[in-house]
Amino acid sequence: MAAMNKRTAVPGFAIGCFLFYMLLPIVATYAFSVATRWDRSILPEGLTLDWYKAAFTDQWFIIVFKNSLVLSISTVIASILLIVPTAYWVHLRVPKARPLLDLISTLPFAIPGVVLALGLIRLYARPPLMLARTPVMLVAAYVIFTMPFMYRPVANSLEAVNIRVLTEAAQSLGASWGRTLRQIILPNILPGILSGGLLVFATIFGEFTIATFLVGARYKTFPMQLVYFTRRDGRIASAYSVISFTIAWTTSLVILWIAAWGAKRTSGGGKHPTKGHTTGVVGD
Amino acid sequence: MSYLDLDHLNKAFDGAIAVNNLSLHVEKGEFVSLLGPSGCGKTTTLRMIAGFETPDSGSIHLAGEEITSVPPNRRGMGMVFQSYALFPNMTAWGNVAFGLRVAQKSQKDIKQRVNQLLDLVGLSNAGHKYTNELSGGQQQRVALARALAIEPRVLLLDEPLSALDAVVRVSLRHEIRRIQTALGITTIYVTHDQEEALSISDRVVVMRQAMIEQVGTPEEIYTQPDTHFVATFVGTSNQFPGILKDARSGLVTSVNGDWQISIPPIMDDHMQNGDALIVIVRPEEIRVSQAEIVIEEDNVITAVLETITLLGPVTRLSLSLPGQLIIADIKTVDRGRFVCGTSVQLSFPRRACRVMPGGDITNGDDN
Structure with a gap:
């Protein structure tokens, strides 16, 4: 009995520490956003929704919210259009190039945001591409920055459904490339695309460094306004953070729900061959 | 076309x-x-x-x-x-x-x-x-x-x-x-x-x-x-590597003279007396009988019965000749007559023999 308790106590303690470490900052942020004052006592002195009111009625709120939404959605669309056909083509026609593509897709992890931003400014600040300090350039930079998040789940989906033989089967039945991609490949890798889209959306909505360096105050985003408030009033900044969390989590839930629905629809209620694979990627 | x-x-x-x-x-x-x-x-x-x-x-x-x-x-x-x-x-x-x-x-x-x-x-x-x-x-x-x-x-x-x-x-x-x-x-x-x-x-x-x-x-x-x-990839085959002694009468002997086999006479010139060749015989063409029985057949060779394997309707006998193993398929209903380790006689007609040149021999499963 004692041995049994010991066996369960150790992992229990480890999990407890992990949850404490992960959740404390979030819980503290939530608590701070509804606290009247919390700098002289252990617990908040009182509760209020004033900081949310201040956040929502701020003249910049709608603008930065819209800007970040536009940036996130544009990046998701651009990266789907760029990465899905590329990954499909490489998996189908040049499988030897896959390790190279895997490497390229992880490069953004190795390059700090500041370096990427400065490099892009230098590159695009001269003719013919006079894109420096425009939102278009920011989206272009974001596509590079989030490439691993989109490429990995899509690549895993492609590997899970034996794309080559499905393509050949569709072609032998007379289907063109476009039809094969639309009716056979896309429906079968949809969970991967949705997972990637979710990761990209959540990452870009909260991105600060690259946005500040590339466009700065010319195109103010939600995280920029959040940072602005951290210098003025941490409680309003906390309210902004909570709104940001809520958006990211809601998006996650909606997209996961769509993915589950899509998987159920495509596999007739049974286990979808790609389902386990792609949702597993969300965490890595 | x-x-x-x-x-x-x-x-x-x-x-x-x-x-x-x-x-x-x-x-x-x-x-x-x-x-x-x-x-x-x-x-x-x-x-x-x-x-x-x-x-x-x-x-x-x-x-x-x-x-x-x-x-x-x-x-x-x-x-x-x-x-x-x-x-x-x-x-x-x-x-x-x-x-x-x-x-x-x-x-x-x-x-x-x-x-x-x-x-x-x-x-x-x-x-x-x-x-x-x-x-x-x-x-x-x-x-x-x-x-x-x-x-x-x-x-x-x-x-x-x-x-x-x-x-x-x-x-x-x-x-x-x-x-x-x-x-x-x-x-x-x-x-x-x-x-x-x-x-x-x-x-x-x-x-x-x-x-x-x-x-x-x-x-x-x-x-x-x-x-x-x-011959070896399609179906199972026995191979008797030997030397052509007389093309006209169709006589082949093993390299060390342990056995001799009668094959259909070779009428054309693609093989000469003294050429190395392989005689191929399917296992189902070989009859197996006890050593003491007198058999009249084109080819009769004495061998030792090594193993008996039941495959269903047929039973596969593995038989040893000096330097090689031969397999023969018999009806399962007849298998009771045989005991491992005893001497038996193999017999097969000359029409059951296919002859291949014995030069460049490679194994069937070359992959």
Whole structure:
């Protein structure tokens, strides 16, 4: 009995520490956003929704919210259009190039945001591409920055459904490339695309460094306004953070729900061959 | 000119030759199997017919029209894959209907044709099921119905039964042949299973190391193998390496004189007295009797019985001669007469002997 308790106590303690470490900052942020004052006592002195009111009625709120939404959605669309056909083509026609593509897709992890931003400014600040300090350039930079998040789940989906033989089967039945991609490949890798889209959306909505360096105050985003408030009033900044969390989590839930629905629809209620694979990627 | 003509096809991948100067002519309605060990080029040949690979040189004609560089989606070939390749996002019905939708057939035609084909493959009640709700055998039936739906000019099957268990494999291969005969559809069937190729085909093409070794009816391939490879790859063979003593009377002796075998007289000049050769005898041609019985047969050799293996209706006896093992298949009902470790007599007629030159001998499973 004692041995049994010991066996369960150790992992229990480890999990407890992990949850404490992960959740404390979030819980503290939530608590701070509804606290009247919390700098002289252990617990908040009182509760209020004033900081949310201040956040929502701020003249910049709608603008930065819209800007970040536009940036996130544009990046998701651009990266789907760029990465899905590329990954499909490489998996189908040049499988030897896959390790190279895997490497390229992880490069953004190795390059700090500041370096990427400065490099892009230098590159695009001269003719013919006079894109420096425009939102278009920011989206272009974001596509590079989030490439691993989109490429990995899509690549895993492609590997899970034996794309080559499905393509050949569709072609032998007379289907063109476009039809094969639309009716056979896309429906079968949809969970991967949705997972990637979710990761990209959540990452870009909260991105600060690259946005500040590339466009700065010319195109103010939600995280920029959040940072602005951290210098003025941490409680309003906390309210902004909570709104940001809520958006990211809601998006996650909606997209996961769509993915589950899509998987159920495509596999007739049974286990979808790609389902386990792609949702597993969300965490890595 | 035949219905499907492959002329001098060559294909290499990164310098490794996959298909070497292959020519084959298939008549309309014929069922032809490409048989060989893995890596012999049979699948590459099929993929060139389907259009998934382009030959480095040579040409492919279908019904007199050159199709060597026509893309696969305009060839009208139905293909069945080893891994089924059903579309997981569609039901069985949707899979069969796909090619008809691509061809823009009317809803009424599609419905009629899909139902007819699902009925033909015995799955009329499974149309609503998704691929992961079907067994392997059922999935391959759907794949067959899907390939047949487009009324293909040629049906191509790439090891379609390899992933299935033995019982399903045998029943489904009979079904493929039944459907092929009923529809009269020209079929190319790739397999490494010789039993499958022999039982299902009008003609068998035995391939080895990127080349055709022999083309013939299943009976010709089995009873009159042209080469040592065909004799050993198709079915089981006993090999007696020896020296031709007298071509006119057909006398062969072993190198060290342990036995002598009478073969059909060699009338032409392709082998001379003193040449090394191999006498090939199928296990079912060899009779085994107890040592004391007097036998009158062209060839009688004494051997020691090593093992007795029950294979079902036949029992396989393994017998040792000095320096080699011989196998003989007898009826299982007769096996009680034999005891391991005793001396027995092997006998076989001279017409059961096939003779191959004994020079460059390579093993059957060269991969």
